[in-house]
Amino acid sequence: MKTSSLAxxxxxxxxxxxxxxxxxxxxxxxxRLEQAALIAQSLSRLKxxxxxxxxxxxxxxxxxxxxxxxxxxxHLQNSATAxxxxxxxxxxxxxxxxxxxxxxxxxxxxxIGVASIGQVHxxxxxDREIVLKVQFSDVxxxxxxxxKILKTLGTSFCKLSGRKxxxxxxxxxxxxxxxxxLDYQAEAKFQNQFYKKINKxxxxxxxxxxxxxxxxELSGQKVLAMSFESGLTFRNWLKTKPDASLKKHIxxxxxxxxxxxxxxxxxxxxxxxxxxxxxxxxxxxxxxxxLDFGATKRYSRExxxxxxxxxxxxxxxxxxxxxxLSIQLGLIDSREAKSTxxxxxxxxKTAIKPFFVEKSGTPYFDFADRNHTLESxxxxxxxxxxxxxxxxxxxxxxxxxKLAGVYSILKSLEVQLDISNYWQxxxxxxxxxxxxxx
Numbered sequence: 001m002k003t004s005s006l007a008x009x010x011x012x013x014x015x016x017x018x019x020x021x022x023x024x025x026x027x028x029x030x031x032r033l034e035q036a037a038l039i040a041q042s043l044s045r046l047k048x049x050x051x052x053x054x055x056x057x058x059x060x061x062x063x064x065x066x067x068x069x070x071x072x073x074x075h076l077q078n079s080a081t082a083x084x085x086x087x088x089x090x091x092x093x094x095x096x097x098x099x100x101x102x103x104x105x106x107x108x109x110x111x112i113g114v115a116s117i118g119q120v121h122x123x124x125x126x127d128r129e130i131v132l133k134v135q136f137s138d139v140x141x142x143x144x145x146x147x148k149i150l151k152t153l154g155t156s157f158c159k160l161s162g163r164k165x166x167x168x169x170x171x172x173x174x175x176x177x178x179x180x181x182l183d184y185q186a187e188a189k190f191q192n193q194f195y196k197k198i199n200k201x202x203x204x205x206x207x208x209x210x211x212x213x214x215x216x217e218l219s220g221q222k223v224l225a226m227s228f229e230s231g232l233t234f235r236n237w238l239k240t241k242p243d244a245s246l247k248k249h250i251x252x253x254x255x256x257x258x259x260x261x262x263x264x265x266x267x268x269x270x271x272x273x274x275x276x277x278x279x280x281x282x283x284x285x286x287x288x289x290x291l292d293f294g295a296t297k298r299y300s301r302e303x304x305x306x307x308x309x310x311x312x313x314x315x316x317x318x319x320x321x322x323x324x325l326s327i328q329l330g331l332i333d334s335r336e337a338k339s340t341x342x343x344x345x346x347x348x349k350t351a352i353k354p355f356f357v358e359k360s361g362t363p364y365f366d367f368a369d370r371n372h373t374l375e376s377x378x379x380x381x382x383x384x385x386x387x388x389x390x391x392x393x394x395x396x397x398x399x400x401x402k403l404a405g406v407y408s409i410l411k412s413l414e415v416q417l418d419i420s421n422y423w424q425x426x427x428x429x430x431x432x433x434x435x436x437x438x
Contacts, residue, residue: 082119085109088134095220104218107132113275117181122228129228130215135184137222143178147171165391169330173394177270181294184224188214190267190296191226197265198290207253208287229289231278238412246286250279251367251415253288255422258406262399263426266304270398271295272405297398307396308427314348315356315423322348331396333389340386347379355423367407368414 218225313322
């Protein structure tokens with residue numbers, strides 16, 4: 001892994017130049033495939049914050065890249081270049097006390113998963129199958145340089161396009177999330193909280209969720225130990241060609257989970273990487289195992305209430321209070337042109353259309369409907385072209401990252417659902433009194 005600022009700057013600059021050159025032939029399929037391969041290869045080598053940025057890009061590019069390119073980019077979600085086992089073994093030795101370490105048997109030399117900041121190895125502990133999530137020893141050194149490089153590139157783009165955006169709050173949010181993801185002790189706490197909440201949810205839900213159980217005596221700052229959980233990643237499960245009823249079951253489970261996370265718990269696992277959902281199927285029984293809680297974020301009851309109010313204003317065509325609240329929440333700058341505020345409102349209206357199927361004349365919303373996708377793209381493009389002062393809203397960027405991932409999953413499932421009841425459920429959950437978070 002390249003850790004020096006100079007080496008990583010060169011790699012990112014080279015990537016930008018290469019992709020920019022390919023963009024000159026952007027109408028050509030081979031050019032798109034070459035672009036996707038360049039991005040995946042370069043960011044996989046860099047790992048760290050740069051690869052995290054690439055993972056964000058690869059979530060919902062279906063309408064820009066062809067399916068063949070998405071398949072290439074998807075590797076950023078599921079794998080990266082593995083570190084040598086000897087390095088991983090040394091990190092484990094440094095992090096886990098000798099008495100506990102001696103109880104670990106059959107540690108796999110090959111990882112069962114590799115990501116941007118670490119890799120996962122399977123083992124036995126007290127005759128129990130476990131996994132050890134091990135953080136690369138040098139990954140923390142890349143965060144500062146990568147964020148500096150990415151911010152410089154972002155600022156340069158703003159200037160070249162005539163925009164006057166303050167990117168400081170956005171990159172402050174990026175830094176906070178990345179630093180949190182590097183703290184496996186913090187991740188263990190979030191995972192334990194989800195473990196408790198999911199067990200309670202299973203008591204009343206038709207869906208069956210699982211969260212791996214952490215093993216505190218084997219966990220530290222750079223090693224997180226947990227129970228091994230079986231199942232296929234979401235992408236591989238789709239390749240088994242499940243029938244429509246199973247797809248619908250998974251779609252409802254994903255939707256239900258998101259609504260509980262944000263509107264009820266105010267605790268959201270914001271990384272929608274398809275590899276973070278393991279699906280186990282035994283006959284007609286399905287369960288979903290949730291993985292990777294490093295990017296978990298808390299949202300206050302006040303924030304949730306304001307978010308619901310904003311969507312409600314859009315649904316009821318209340319343009320003036322919508323504008324005032326969006327400015328108050330820092331979603332759009334007050335200096336933007338009137339046409340830009342209109343575009344912002346139209347984008348929100350397009351986003352909430354799936355909740356109001358009765359207006360479309362059909363009893364369901366078709367998540368595979370390309371017309372809605374194109375309409376959404378058009379609305380986003382109209383807004384982005386008008387923005388001059390408004391940087392990407394840091395307060396919701398990771399929430400919407402999760403939401404985009406949820407929508408991407410539903411779209412890939414090609415389900416037709418009546419989700420109008422979720423609108424009322426959303427408003428009901430938003431009225432839960434403010435109370436201390438556990």
